[in-house]
Amino acid sequence: MLDCREEVLFFTKQLMNIESIVNTNGEKEIAQVLHSMIASFPYFMEHPEQLLIEPTHDDELERYNVLAFVRGTKNASSKTVILMGHMDTVGIDDFTQLADLACKPDELLEALRNEDLPENVRAHADSDEWLFGRGSLDMKSGLASHLYLLKYYSEHPEELEGNLVFLAECDEEDSSHGILSALKTLQAWKQQHGFEYSAAVNSDFVAPRFEGDENRYIYKGTVGKLLPSFFITGAETHVGSCFEGLDPNLIAAELTRQIDYNPDLCNEALGETTVPPVSLKQTDLKPVYTVQTALSAYVYYNFFIHSWSPKDVLDKLKSQAEIAFNNALALFEERYKKFCQLSGEACREIPWQARVMTYEEMDNLLAAQFGNEYTCHMAGFKEQLLHDQTLDVRMFAARVVEEAWKWMPDKSPAIIVFYSSLYSPRVELPGKNVAEKNLISALDKAVAAIQPNYEKPIVIRNFFPYISDMSFVALSDDESALDSAARNNPSWGTKFFVNYQDVRNINVPVINIGPYGLDAHKKYERAELEYSLEIVPNLTNLVIRGVLSGQ
Template identity: 65%
Template sequence: MLSCYEDILSLTKELVRTESIVNTEGEQVLAEQLYNMIKAWPYFRHHPEQVICAPTVHDTSKRSNVLACVRGTKTESPRTVILMGHFDTVGIDDFGSLKNKAFQPDKLMQALRNETLPPIVKEQLESGEWLFGRGVLDMKSGVASNLYLLRYYAEHPEELAGNLVLIAECDEEDSSHGILSALRNLKEWREKYGFEYIAAINSDFVSSRSEGDETRYVYKGTVGKLLPSFFITGAETHVGACFEGLDPNFIASELTRQIAYNPELCDEAHGEIPAPPVSLKQMDLKPSYTVQTALAAYVYYNFLIYSWSPKDVLKKLKEQAKIAFDNALRLFAERYKAYCKRSGEPYKEIPWTSRVYTYEEMNDMLKNEWGDKYIHHMTAYKEQLLSDTSLDSRMYAARVVEEAWKWMKDKSPAIIVFYSSLYSPRVELTDKTENERNLSAALARAIEYVQPYYPYPIRIRHFFPFISDMSFVALSDDEESIRYEAANNPAFGQKYTVDYKAIRELNVPVINVGPYGYDAHKKYERAEMKFSFEIVPNITNYIIRYLLN
């Protein structure tokens, strides 16, 4: 076992002291500090070309990743293991009056002793076994573990029969510009040094799965995340004659009732099931108050996947949208009839039927109907829309769909299903390749090795349950699934881009071995120090030695 506890504790506090909140200058400040730290080590003074501070690409913010590699001398080999972790954090508004101490763990913990705390937080604070502070858990202690191992092998390259690459990436908390940009650097090093990337080990945080769960988890592969979105049109009317029109908010509400928290929409693989979809936004697109019902509504949902593809999800949600639309029209008719019975007004058969299209279906329909006139207009509109920096990818996509809808000749109520945000692909370790089998075996052996040194059970699961940069070093989706995602996302290639070809070329099996704690992204963010500063680096080190022996 490596005696690394004190070193990683010190490195973690050093990293936490720099405020590297995502989308702020602090990201670049910390990148430069990391670069200067690593290049000052003796190994890198002799090999300065093997550490770089690489700016992100296709990014509106100035920020960089730090990459470094140690080339082993035990036996010359192309086999290369990647250690990865992000150094950006979320903000600190939740700290309230303690904001000025959020990045100073010792001062923060002293201040917390004077506060009224939840019982478990108070118990862990007083135990002396937990470290508090923004980024301590998510995930600077993981980066510190990777830095320690990089430094160890920089001092002992003769123990490596292969190579070790570290990526400390920015912007994981927002749009993954960091890891997506680092793909280019990994490709350059592969060509320059002949690296064969055989495994990647991410060091993002892990937590209990339920109250009272004392198991510490490591993960093979990761959950995927989609943002299925719905543009819903109705038939406008004055509110005093509400049954003469169809409120799109009414349809949207039924759609959310049909989709949100629906366990039938939970994927399953290896006996594991992710959380069901849930609404992240529901709104209409009226610019201001009027007594006319809205012309259109917009909703989107978080959707987690283990085995389904973007194509599968869009097909399923098109079916769900049809069910919701039919339910909404049925309920509308029932209430209209009940109203007419009470008021004495004559009942008229409602003129609408449910219509649901994917964005690609609508777009192809309009191209066929209007030809170049439509294509040129939408190209110019999308370019013009990019100048509105207030629009994120989700609202940008909604506005594109809304503009395309104006070209529809039949404007009776409809639902358009599309994607509106970056797709974080699922990654599944199937053990079908030699590299996957070796990594799985190394992880299992590593757990067996460290378990006697730790009082709580350590268990392997298949899918890391949170969104992470693991999604961008391997692809489990085939080409058609990826094409389907891009073709149904109006923001793809405009507000963001993903080089799926580069991911597929890298396609390295990836696991997560990270610090354990509670309340990431919250005021009481904290990491359990023994697991995070001792067990995690020793699991990772065992895997490195197993694979590069």
């Protein structure tokens, strides 16, 4: 085994010391520091053309990726393994009074030891076997593992049969501008240097799946992620005459009750099941206080998939929305009748019926009815909306749907279902071709070789359970699935666009071998040192050698 612990720990702390919160200047700073670190390696002083720092494309922010490669001299081979990982982190507000120490792991540990900590956190803080701080787990220790291997093979190219590409990308925690920009460079290197991309190894964090779970997981492929969104219109009324209208917030509440934590919306594939969807935002769209009920509401949910397509999800959620709408109307009618009994008022017939459509269906209906007048208006509206820097891609999409709704001849209450953010595609690794079979074989052999050196079970599963940039180096979806996601996203082609052909051009089988720890994105984020600094680099190294040798 490689004696790598101290060097990986050194790199990890160097990277952690840079506050590289996503969508801040820290992303630019960490890229520059990482580039300088690699440029100082003797190999890259000799081969500076094999190291790049380059800005992202079509990005409102200035930030950079860092890419480098080493050519092996053991045997001439075009086979190439990509080591990939992200440099950015989430914010540090959760550290509260310790925020100034969030990126200083040694000082943070000393401060934590003086705090009243939960029992398991206290045990880890006192053990000297855990590294605390922002990025310790997600995922600077993983990036440091890759950096160590890049340095090792730059010093020992005679041990490398083929080529090793290192990619440190920005913006993984938000919109994946980093990996989407890097794809073009990877494709250029493929053509320029004759690289045959045989495997990619991501090094994002892994964690227990349940309390008491001692397994350390490696993942083949990754979960897909969608953001299904719902624009809900009601019938506006004065609150003093509340039953004369229909509050869209009531429908939104029923929709969340129907969708949140619903096991019927878990997607099982290859013996593994996604977690159910959960609400990430629920609001009405009233700009200011008035005594009128809201005209519209907006809700969106996180939705993970293993085998369903974006169209499958829309179909399922249309059905769920119809159930929720009918439940809301039934509740409204029940309470209205009870109120009439109490007040002595005569009951009228409820005038509304459940009405649910996708954005694509509404858009097609309006285009057919109003032709160029509608399509030109909406194109201009989107262009004008781009100037509003206060809108993220999700609110941008909501505003587009809201504008399109103004054209609807029938404005009776309705739910419009659409996608309002980036689709991170699912990736499967079933062993359908030679490259996938070689990677699976190399991984199995690596785990078998390393397991005797580590007391906890190392277990291989099929889907990395969190959002990651693995979604953008391989595709398991066909064109119709991707088209469905695009046609039902009002921001597509204006606020954002993904050229999935760039992904297909790389299309490399990908696995995740990452640091192990707890509380990622939380105040007590921490990585277990032995697994993260010793086992992860050695597992990754054996996978590299196995893939490149074909054994």
